[in-house]
Amino acid sequence: MPSLHPSLKAHVSGHAEDRPGVYRWLGEDGQILYVGKSVRVKSRLLSYFREDRGKIARMMGEARDVAWDYIPNEFAALVREMRLIQTWRPRYNVQHKRKRRYGFIKITLDLAPRIIPVTRVAADGASYYGPFGRVGWVAEAVGDLARALAIRDCSADTPVQFGDQFEIFAGGRAPRCMRGDTGSCLAPCAGRCLSADYEKRVDEARAFLQGHGQGPLRRLREQMSEAAERLDFEYASRIRERHERLEKLQHYLSGFRGQIENLRFMYRVPGFRGNDRLYLIHHGRIRGDFPAPRSTPDRNRIRARVREAHRGYAGKAALDLDANAAAEVLLVANWFNRKPKERERAVAIEAFLAPPDPRVHS
Ligand code: SF4
Numbered sequence: 001m002p003s004l005h006p007s008l009k010a011h012v013s014g015h016a017e018d019r020p021g022v023y024r025w026l027g028e029d030g031q032i033l034y035v036g037k038s039v040r041v042k043s044r045l046l047s048y049f050r051e052d053r054g055k056i057a058r059m060m061g062e063a064r065d066v067a068w069d070y071i072p073n074e075f076a077a078l079v080r081e082m083r084l085i086q087t088w089r090p091r092y093n094v095q096h097k098r099k100r101r102y103g104f105i106k107i108t109l110d111l112a113p114r115i116i117p118v119t120r121v122a123a124d125g126a127s128y129y130g131p132f133g134r135v136g137w138v139a140e141a142v143g144d145l146a147r148a149l150a151i152r153d154c155s156a157d158t159p160v161q162f163g164d165q166f167e168i169f170a171g172g173r174a175p176r177c178m179r180g181d182t183g184s185c186l187a188p189c190a191g192r193c194l195s196a197d198y199e200k201r202v203d204e205a206r207a208f209l210q211g212h213g214q215g216p217l218r219r220l221r222e223q224m225s226e227a228a229e230r231l232d233f234e235y236a237s238r239i240r241e242r243h244e245r246l247e248k249l250q251h252y253l254s255g256f257r258g259q260i261e262n263l264r265f266m267y268r269v270p271g272f273r274g275n276d277r278l279y280l281i282h283h284g285r286i287r288g289d290f291p292a293p294r295s296t297p298d299r300n301r302i303r304a305r306v307r308e309a310h311r312g313y314a315g316k317a318a319l320d321l322d323a324n325a326a327a328e329v330l331l332v333a334n335w336f337n338r339k340p341k342e343r344e345r346a347v348a349i350e351a352f353l354a355p356p357d358p359r360v361h362s
Contacts, residue, residue, distance in 0.1 A: 008066065009049050016042035016068060019272045022080045023068035025059060025092075033059055034092040037081040041068050059092045072271030075279075075335060075342075079286055082331055086324050102131035102326050103138035105145075105209060112160040112188040112195075113202045115151050117142040121326075129209040129253065131326035141249045144242040145208070147184045148216035149201045154179075160188040162195040208246075211254040216246055260284045260329055263336065265346035266306070268292055280306055280349070282313045284329035296356070307353055 021041040025034040025048075038044035045066060051057045071077040085093045101119050107127040108114045117139040121128050132138040146153040152160075158176055173190045174180075180187030186198055207213025220243040227236035263284040270276050280288030288309040293299035336343055 008063070009046070012042065012045045012049075012066065016045055017070070018042045019070055020072065020074055020077050021068050021070040022077050022084065023066060024084070024090075025063045026065040026067065027062045028064060030065070032084075032088045032090045033062055034090050035081055035084045035088065037071075037074075037077040039074050039077070041070070055092065070272070072275040072277050073269045075267075075269050076277060076289070078331065078335065079328070082327060086327070101135055102133065103135035104128045104130035104132070105138065105142055107202065107205060107209075108156070110156060110160070112152060112162070112198055114153055114156070115142060115146045115149075115202075115205055116153055127206065127209075131330070132252070138249075141245045144245050145205060145216055145249070147179075148220050148242065148246065149205055150184060150186045151198075151201050151205060152179075152185050152188060154189070158189050161191050162188055162193060162198065163191045164194050164196075165191065208250060209253060211250065211257060217243060217250075220246065259333060263329070263332055265348055266352040267342070268345045268347070278302065278306075280309055281332065281346075282310065282349070284332045285313075285325060286328070286332065287313050299356075303353055306349070310349060310353070 018040040020037075020039045022035065022037045023041060023045060024032050025036075027033045036044070045068070048056060048060055048063075051060060069080075071080055084090075104118050104121055105128070106116050106118045107129075108116065109124070109126050117135070118128075119135060130138070143153065145151075152158070154177060175185070175187040175190040175192070177185075177189075179185035180190055180192065186193035186201065188195075188198055204213055204215035208216050220239050224236050224239045224243065227233070227239060260283045264282050267279045267281055268276060269279065276292035278290045278292045279286050280290070288306060290302050290305060293302045
């Protein structure tokens with residue numbers, strides 16, 4: 001076991017307190033090795049010095065310093081820990097905590113937009129839908145959606161020219177993959193469709209993923225009936241499986257959207273030594289952190305700050321998320337699922353912002 005700087009333990013013993021907080025173990029040159037949280041920072045930090053094997057002992061062998069911040073409550077400590085890990089990606093958090101991967105469905109901004117599964121969200125103006133915990137399942141469902149609507153899912157560098165661009169594209173061309181030949185893609189790579197027709201299919205995909213369109217399911221049902229009429233029961237059965245997966249996909253998206261939209265309130269949390277906090281939670285994300293008001297003038301001041309913060313987020317769509325935001329939403333949702341009684345501390349944002357009733361004396 002590598003020896004530790006002896007003053008480090010003394011520093012923790014002499015200065016840390018047993019209260020909620022987030023801590024950082026630091027290595028040579030101050031790089032962050034590990035971020036953690038605890039409701040009792042001092043006890044937790046001292047426990048690291050007792051480890052003599054395994055990954056914690058290895059990390060402690062590299063540790064040269066430790067820093068901590070007190071956080072008023074466990075909820076805030078959980079969120080702060082996650083944000084620090086997202087920002088700094090400390091080596092021992094990344095190596096030893098399996099990072100959960102989320103899948104998203106992306107509709108690209110190409111001339112003929114593609115629909116593809118991705119695991120990262122980029123600020124590229126494309127539309128993203130998710131997150132989904134089961135990456136492989138999403139990839140399969142995206143393939144089903146692309147086929148149901150005959151939208152392309154080929155690589156970004158596939159040249160496309162629509163049928164209405166005939167002056168550039170005289171004579172036509174063979175599709176660049178089997179999907180064009182089998183009719184499961186409108187084949188804009190071969191000029192086989194008009195741009196307006198292709199765009200209509202993309203609009204159907206968007207409507208479906210936003211939960212207010214049934215286009216792909218209807219098309220699959222039509223294909224199923226046609227296959228059954230031809231007595232091609234094997235094909236009909238494959239289409240039925242696709243239909244089931246797409247129904248599940250839409251069901252998941254609408255359930256998740258509903259859950260996020262419900263996570264929208266002011267949440268008051270008692271804090272260490274009376275440092276109570278008030279969190280503005282909008283669509284599952286923490287959009288504001290305020291001291292809980294203690295008097296009427298205090299409440300008026302905080303109300304003005306909450307109103308200002310809320311203005312910036314009120315119109316945002318529930319599923320307008322990048323990967324970090326998705327992780328935060330899932331963390332907040334998980335907190336209230338694990339601790340349903342905490343919802344009793346929540347007040348509707350509108351109720352909090354409403355002017356006080358002059359008939360009620362506070
Ligand atoms: S048929 Fe053409 S446009 Fe459609 S997926 Fe294949 S290569 Fe892409």
